[in-house]
Amino acid sequence: MVAILDEDNHVTGSVPRSVMRRDNLRHSATGVVVRNPAGDIYVHRRTPIKDVYPSHYDFSAGGVVAAGEDPFHAVVRELEEELGIAGVELTRLPEGDYADDNTRYHAYLYTCVWDGPVRHQPEEVEWGAWMSPAELVAKMDDPSWPFMPDAVGLLGEFVRSLATIGQGWDSDAWIEGPWIHRSPRRPAVRPRLLAEATLLPWLAPQLPLPVPVPELTDNGVRHLMLPGSPFTDGGTAIGRALGEFLKALHAVDPVEAVARGALDAATADAEKATFLEDCRAQIVPLLPAEAQPRALELLDRVAHVRTSLIHCDFGPEHILVSDGEITGIIDWTDAVIGDPALDLCWPLNGAPAAVRGGVLEIYQPTPDQVERAADWARLSPWYGVHRGLLLDLPDDVANGLRDILHRL
Structure with a gap:
């Protein structure tokens, strides 16, 4: 029966x-x-x-x-x-x-x-x-x-x-039972990876969407697997959920976030200054002369806004979805006190129109934040060119330079 x-x-x-x-x-x-x-x-x-x-x-x-x-x-x-x-x-x-x-x-x-x-x-x-x-x-x-x-x-x-789990730029990941393990691929990544084990347990209860809650292991961290697949398509409801999430994330106490492991503004500014100086010295000279002033103005505009705890790598590959609902926001290694417009970069400039509309409805960014989010989108290909120069990948450099000019 x-x-x-x-x-x-x-x-x-x-x-x-x-x-x-x-x-x-x-x-x-x-x-x-x-x-x-x-x-x-x-x-x-x-x-x-x-x-x-x-x-x-x-x-x-x-x-x-x-x-x-x-x-x-x-x-x-x-x-x-x-x-x-x-x-x-x-x-x-x-x-x-x-x-x-x-x-x-x-x-x-x-x-x-x-x-x-x-x-x-x-x-x-x-x-x-x-x-x-x-x-x-x-x-x-x-x-x-x-x-x-x-x-x-x-x-x-x-x-x-x-x-989809495997080798990333910062860490290796593997599955053991219900756990996802991550270990740093480079020494510089290790402190940031381990900081997730103090930051995320404090942060998770303050957010309206699930995030991993890692614990320390001998060679990194592990957390229970969140269900879902990386975002590929969605509508206004997804956008509203992302807007609520980012609004809550950017409202947490930044001082307490630093105490719990987030990268502080001064350290982040120093690291960003090194990258931006490399861009000025190595990438701007590769651009046509008429584009160089606009490129330098862009680098100046993104340099110094640091007001909130941000995810810092907020894109579709880190947004898990199942049956049309968000099931998790993953990969918090880069969490930092930074510009909230950086987290708005993909939702406002790369996401489907309905998702963008939902984010705008709930988050209600200021006009200045919208423009800074566009600036972060303009900066995106600079990272690929920087990496291509560092690793001697001429095709990556050439493709990235074309993208920089298009976005400028």
Whole structure:
């Protein structure tokens, strides 16, 4: 017998499973993404006798919640029945809803780490293997690998977020169970990375959107994984949420933020002065003579405004989204007392128009902040040219110079 739900997830009765399938009645179901300590995900193929999606591939273990059954008990039961996994710690993921012509249900979703043997239930699973997140994403995008559409719909973004973790300019990142670990790639980054473990636990309760809450490890920091994938598209609601977030961030006490690990204004000014001097000495001479005065004026305008705690690298790659809602703001290594217009740079100059409109509606920046945000957008390609000169990357320098001239 299966419990039947209304659209508010209230139980309205129970029917045999066969009736639930025949009439595609809304019910509860479970799903668990199983990973090993190396971060691989267990993928299996369903048997041809399954009542929905026979012979499809799946990357979650789960099934229907029985009438009167506690959903968490169903999660534990299905995981053991389907893959022979028991006694494992389960990490909860956001619940979800799925509906198509074959099934309609409310999903209780989890992930776990398992380093033991996997034992298939013969009636349900005919093949299985471990895949890296990147390999699984490639299979999901391959039409010759038919995956369960509900698994892709409910957990596909979570899997794709796992595949994006790797080596960055400042730090290396890897997954261990439900944790994301980060270690500095350069000595200069280490103090800033470790400062996140004091700044973010203090900051998180003051913000309207989730942020990582790191803790120290032997070689860096770790934090529980936030669900979602980097922002690619959105509307006014996303913009409003970002406006509320930035408004709250820029209103926190900057003195207390420095005491908790944010880079102070004087140190940040000294570091920025070095970069700006490099720009004046190394990049401006590479520009046509008629553009050089405008370039120097830009460098002067962005030099000295430092009033608020800012994220300092606020762009789509650090905004996680799932099902049209923001699920986290990540990568706080560069948090500093700086110009709030820098955090407004992408929302006002690179985001979709609807997102920009939502940010403007809620944040209500001053005209001066709007213009400074445009200045930060004009400065953006200078960083690429600076890096190209430092690492002897002539193509990066040439492309960046063209972009500088276009933005000036």
